[in-house]
Amino acid sequence: MEFISTRGKTAGLGFIDAVLMGLADDGGLLVPKAIPQVSGDTLAKWQQLSYPELALEIMSLYVDGEIPRDELKALIDSSYSTFRSKDVTPVRKLKDDLYVLELFHGPTFAFKDIALQFLGNLYSYISRKNHSIIHILGATSGDTGASAIEGVRGKEGIKICILHPKGKVSKVQELQMTTVDDRNVLNLAVDGNFDDCQRIIKELFADVNFKNEYHLRAINSINFARILAQTVYYFYAYFELLNHGVTGPIHFSVPTGNFGDIFAGYLAKKMGLPAGKLILATNENNILERFVNDGLYQPGEFHMTYSPSMDIQVASNFERYLYYLLGEDGAAVSARMEAFRAEGRITVEGDLLAQVQQDFAAASVENDDCLATIGQVHDDEGYLLDPHTACGVAAAGQLGARGEATVALATAHPAKFNEAIELIQIEQTFPTQIQALFDKTQHQKQVSGTNEAVKAELLQFYS
Structure with a gap:
């Protein structure tokens, strides 16, 4: 399997090198040169797994x-043994x-645990096998940070620094990150919003000399x-729906801000999963909704919402989709992204x-x-949604097909x-693990939203 950049100037990477590189050295995102295809026979075998x-x-x-198959199996089994449901992702x-x-x-x-428990174990595996230094650097709108830290805390050969926008994540999200007191963990509370944090991360990774000298590795999508x-x-x-007798199209409604979660569904469909529609649910920070409906990708005014993990204006995975939309033409993607940097917008029309x-x-x-969706589902079904899931449920109600x-x-x-x-006057009982966070001491540093301020903290952390 060869991995290449969406911008066409980085190629010839294997899986492990692609994981270690994170952001491609030419500034693009890494994708498989050819997406594996699965047939009906394969799908039938997978259905029972x-x-x-x-x-x-x-x-x-x-x-x-x-990675030898038995070692990959051990990585996967270890990653999902930490989940509270034997089904990992029950329906x-x-x-x-x-x-x-x-x-x-x-x-x-x-x-985020589903990917980051695996990626944390994978980084640890690579560090042991290759005697590599792993310095993970990431930004979070709330959930990625806690999941990434949980995946690598205390592990030899790994240090992790997470940036989060100060005051713009939920209290539980903040506590999950900042109550960790392991020596290999650094939390930076950045003055600004998530887009500022994400910009700093991308620009530091784009500095190839700095990235290589300090062994920076990506944890973001x-x-x-x-x-x-x-x-x-x-x-x-x-497969779960098929196994329970569901027939006809099966659609997916996905709350998303950074385009990673729904892009995973897009990739699954390109592999051969015969799913129906992919419904993209956003909040007031609706750059992706405007792109799908109007063909305009342009950041708007930033809004703080009740679904803060989706409070994102610039979606880091959008470029991967753009690559496929433009016929896997790296030069065309590079030109569009350069125009976006210069003009702040991308437009598509007609056939595109x-x-x-x-x-x-x-x-x-x-x-x-x-x-309203949270309240209605709680009243009607006795099921409590979080605000992000509520966006997905509401979008499904708007765009899902009756009878499907x-x-x-x-x-x-x-x-x-x-x-x-x-x-909405709903009282909930916190899981024991979350309730315990409120009695713990927090560990974080506040920094200004500049590359220089973050870099200074990193140099001290890595020394």
């Missing part, structure tokens, strides 16, 4: 023997043709291993826009509708966002 078994089959197609029926795919049964109660791990649960959910709208449907769910199954991705446990739940 457990989640770890399915993950092994799918990941093996991309790892392509670089629950809400009502009629609406299902939720519960992705929050990992250690930090968020869907710019790392293809994140996308690969998330692809598995689309197959798993599809028609293709976008064939690939995705999209809806923006604003704060009031988000809370839609799976809404439940991306976090509601206890992580009690600030929103309290607004």
Whole structure:
């Protein structure tokens, strides 16, 4: 399996080198040169597999023997042994043709655990095998940071620094990151929003000399291993519905801000998963919804919402989709991204826009509708949604087809966002692990939103 850059100037990488590089050296994102294809016979065999078994089959197609199969199996089994559900990502029926795919049964109660438990173990494996120095650098809008830290805390040969926007994550998200007191963990609270944090990360990784000298490794979804791990649960959910007698199209409604979660579904479909529509659910920060419906990709005014993990204006995985939309033409992608840097917008129209709208449907769910959805589902079904999942459920209600199954991705446990739940007078009982966070001491440093301020902290941390 060869990995190449979306901008066409980095190529010839194997899986492990792609994981270590993270952001391509030419500034693009890494993708497989050819997407593995799965046939009907393969899908039929996969339908009966457990989640770890399915993950092994799918990941093996991309790892392509670089990690011996028995060692890859051990990595996967270890990663998902930490989950509270034996099914890892169980599917629950809400009502009629609406299902939720519960992705929050990992250690930090968020869907990011599914990829980051694996990536943390993978980095540890690479460090041991290659005697490599692993300095993980990432930004979070809330969930990635806690999941990444949990995946590598205390592990030899690895240090991790996470940037989060000060005051713009939920209290539980903040506590999950900052109550960790391991020596290999650094939390930086950045003055600004998530887009500022993400920009700093990308610009530091784009400084190839700095990246190589200090062994920087990516934990954000710019790392293809994140996308690969998330692809598995689309197959798993599809098979679960088939195994329970669901017939006809099966659609997916995905709350997304950085385009990584829904891109994983897009990749699954390109591999051969016969899923129906991919419904993209955003909040008021609706750059992706505007792109799908109007063909305009342009950051707008930043909004703080009740679904803060989606409070993102510049989606880091958008470039991967653009690569496929433009016919896998690296030069064309590079020209579009350079124009975006200069002009702050990308537009598509005609056949290209028609293709976008064939690939995705999209809806923006604003704060009031988000809370109303939480309240209605709680009243009608006795099931409590977190605000991000509520956006996905609301979008499914708007765009799902009557009489056809839609799976809404439940991306976090509601206890992580009690600030929103309290607004509609719903009391919830926190899981023991979350309740215990409020009695712990926090460890974080506040920095200004500049590359220089972050770099200074990194140099001290790595010394």
